[in-house]
Amino acid sequence: MTGTSAMTLFSYLVSRSENRNYREPEVLGELINRFPINFSKTQTQIAGWVAHYATGVGFEVLYSQLWKQKKIKPSLASGALLGAASGVAGILVWKAAFKAHPNPQPKNLKKYFGHLMLAHVVFGVFSALTYKSQKCIPQK
Numbered sequence: 118m119t120g121t122s123a124m125t126l127f128s129y130l131v132s133r134s135e136n137r138n139y140r141e142p143e144v145l146g147e148l149i150n151r152f153p154i155n156f157s158k159t160q161t162q163i164a165g166w167v168a169h170y171a172t173g174v175g176f177e178v179l180y181s182q183l184w185k186q187k188k189i190k191p192s193l194a195s196g197a198l199l200g201a202a203s204g205v206a207g208i209l210v211w212k213a214a215f216k217a218h219p220n221p222q223p224k225n226l227k228k229y230f231g232h233l234m235l236a237h238v239v240f241g242v243f244s245a246l247t248y249k250s251q252k253c254i255p256q257k
Contacts, residue, residue: 120180120200120244121173127239131232137225139232142169144224151220173240176203180244191249193242200241204234 125142132139146165150158180199184191189199208230215221 118170118174118177119247120177120240120242121170123243124173124236124240125169128232128236131236137228137232139229139236141233141236142166144222144229145169147222148214148218151218151222153219176240177244180241181248184245184248191245193245196241196243196245197238198241199244200238201234203241204237207237208233 125140128139128141131137138144142165143162144165145168146158146162149164150156150161156164180196183189183199184195189195211230211233212226215224215226
């Protein structure tokens with residue numbers, strides 16, 4: 118969850134500094150809210166956060182398995198590369214979601230996807246650092 122939290126913090130900081138909404142959980146919540154189903158704003162925001170963290174945990178489990186099986190060594194470089202690969206996957210999913218949605222919110226997708234790639238690199242780096250630091254702690 119550290120990678121997801123670092124990515125989310127990064128997105129909130131960039132959103133604030135650029136006066137844009139790159140906050141993935143909120144964008145997810147907005148997409149859910151714009152479906153022609155009656156969910157409350159609170160429900161859609163919670164769903165956005167749950168979907169965001171569930172996806173992050175899934176990627177962190179995948180990374181962990183790669184590192185545990187020694188397919189790749191946990192490092193800043195491997196974290197950044199895995200994050201970039203996840204960023205490509207994430208962008209493809211987001212593109213499909215915006216395209217398939219019956220009423221997507223207006224958004225400059227080029228800038229959003231550029232940010233999303235950087236945010237995933239942050240995700241990957243922090244996931245690697247966390248995995249590596251946990252391996253240094255003696256197991257009982």
